[in-house]
Amino acid sequence: MATYNAPLKDMYFLLHEVVGLDRVAHLPGCEEATYDVVNAVLEECAKFSRDVLAPINHAGDVEGAQWHDGNVVTAPGFKQAYKQFADAGWTSIGADPEYGGQGMPELVSTPVKEMIGSANLSFSLCPMLTQGAIEAIHLVGTDAQKRKFLPKLVSGEWTGTMNLTEPQAGSDLAAIRTKAVPEDDHYRLYGQKIFITFGEHDCTDNIIHMVLARTPTAPEGVKGISMFIVPKFLVNDDGSIGERNDVRCVSIEHKLGIHASPTCVLQYGDKTGAIGYLIGEENRGLEYMFIMMNLARFAVGLEGLSIAEAAYQHALAYAKERIQGTEFGKRGGQRVPIVKHPDVKRMLLCMKAQTEAMRAVAYYCAACLDNGARHSDEDVKRREQSRAELMIPIVKGWSTEIGQEVTSIGVQVHGGMGFIEETGAAQFYRDARITTIYEGTTGIQANDLIGRKLGRDGGAAMDVLIADMQATVVELNASADNDCRAIGSILDKAIKSLSDTTQWTLEAFKRNPVEAAAGAVPYLMLFGTVAGAWMMGESAIVAAKHVADGNGDRTFYQGKLKTARFYADHILPRVFSYAHTVTQGADSLLGFDDATL
Secondary structure, rough: OOOOOOOOHHHHHHHHHHOHHHHHHOOOOOOOOHHHHHHHHHHHHHHHHHHHHHHHHHHHHHHHOOOOEEEEEOOOOOOHHHHHHHOOHHHHHOOOOOHOOOOOOOOHHHHHHHHHHOOHHHHHHHHHHHHHHHHHHHOOOOOHHHHHHHHHHHHHEEEEEEEEEEEEEEOOOOHHHOOOEEOOEEEEEEEEEOOOOOOOOOOOOHHHHHHEEEEOOOOOOHHHHHHEEEEEEEEEOOOOOEEEEEEEEEEOOOOOOOOOOOEEEEEEEEOOOOEEEEEHHHHHHHHHHHHHHHHHHHHHHHHHHHHHHHHHHHHHHHHHOEEEEEOOOOOOEEEEHHOOHHHHHHHHEEEEEHHHHHHHHHHHHHHHHHHHHHOOOOOHHHHHHHHHHHHHHHHHHHHHHHHHHHHHHHHHHHHHHHHHHHOHHHHHHHHHHHHHOOOOHHHHHHHHHHHHHHHHHHHHHHHHHHHHHHHHHHHHHHOOOOEEEHHHHHHHHHHHHHHHHHHHHHHHHHHHHHHHHHHHHHHHHHHHHHHHHHHHHHHHHHHHHHHOOOOOOOOHHHHHHHHHHHHHHHHHOOHHHHHHHHHHHHHHHHOEEEOOO
């Protein structure tokens, strides 16, 4: 079974030559993100991911987390790996230095998260949720709450969770029933939450739950939701751990994948009520939860990338080793590895090209997040934040859908052996399946994209993005490189399709929102596919210059050029069918009633 080796050369190429880490490093608070420091950080994370996390991935899938009488025992090796993870400082890489963090920009945290997810997706979910809790407390918590909870969350001594979903309230948060009754300087919570990732485990002494609930005077619907900090163990004023709070894990789910990640059912208030502390203002909990949600959605999009990279490495290693048949068109020749067969090569390149496109889009979005949070020019700050918000549904929705496609192809490359658990290909396929569901399904991401991200400014942010894409086409067409010009030709047509389809969607949303919603997911996939091609085009421009000048690793840069060309020829044409479905497909979809179905 192949191990995981981080694609550091690909990461460095994007960071230093395409996305612009040097510009991010000049932002206030990012001065430590120098070339040498970042490379050293990523090299250490690559070693940790390969040597500590990847070896326990398969065993975690086979044995999973175990629930016993309210307690969860994590899969073999997970507790020890988590301690090493926290001791090495990986939990604090992007956190505020005031609370013990390293203060690295999102553009540096992003490849770290990618590597951890590729090596062991189940493990990565624990620190992912903790980061969301840190961000929420940091932005809207009181000074006292920050002092009490942030240092140990940042250090990894404690972990955090998000508690949204209830049995009757999945994505419909307006239906939340958990109640919070005021008492002195705190509240007592009563209710049940389901699907809580790492809601109970044995890796740390305490778990800090961020819980949505309603106070007795709250209005109905989403306007009546508040957020509360509910520790597993109460925390004394001096920071020490006190008595056990009234929150219990009553079961964990038996799932299709991510078996080593305990997905918990948590019961609040079976006895006296779980003590919780209001964070921010009453009835603004959903607004605050979106702080965590947006970060989580970006992080889940990275999971699509992570699992695709792992599946590609696995499939490539197998294809190079598996001897089967002779070369196509040659009779009686020597038997060859299956990587020599045209269709296997096509599948591998589909995996490789789409994975590289996902990585480029995610890293670009991370740079936008950094500029949107830290840039000194308020106009640039607003523009970059707006672009990041526009791109997050793509990173989350498109990347996870493509992640499933890539892991499925990985099984196919293995042939019949891919359907056998022992080869490991099936685990990637199963683990990937949740990524399009949690933190908002692809349909929810698509509705958010057309309803909020496009609709709020009438498509103005998209117009600016399309103009930037068209500038890349101009540069591609002016290149002396044949591959660049070929990419520019089809990318130009694809961008026009995106522009026309965007305009149609905006007009449809005004006249009949249901008509626009019918094509929302195909629109998201169209946008993501073009965004991936745009970033591949940017990569091709850089690579072509290196090839022409004879600088650097010629084989590497030629590979970047050829991969971008493959994406343009084999993946990008999908946009034209997506466009047809968006603009022409509503009638045939909405014409079905329940009886017809």
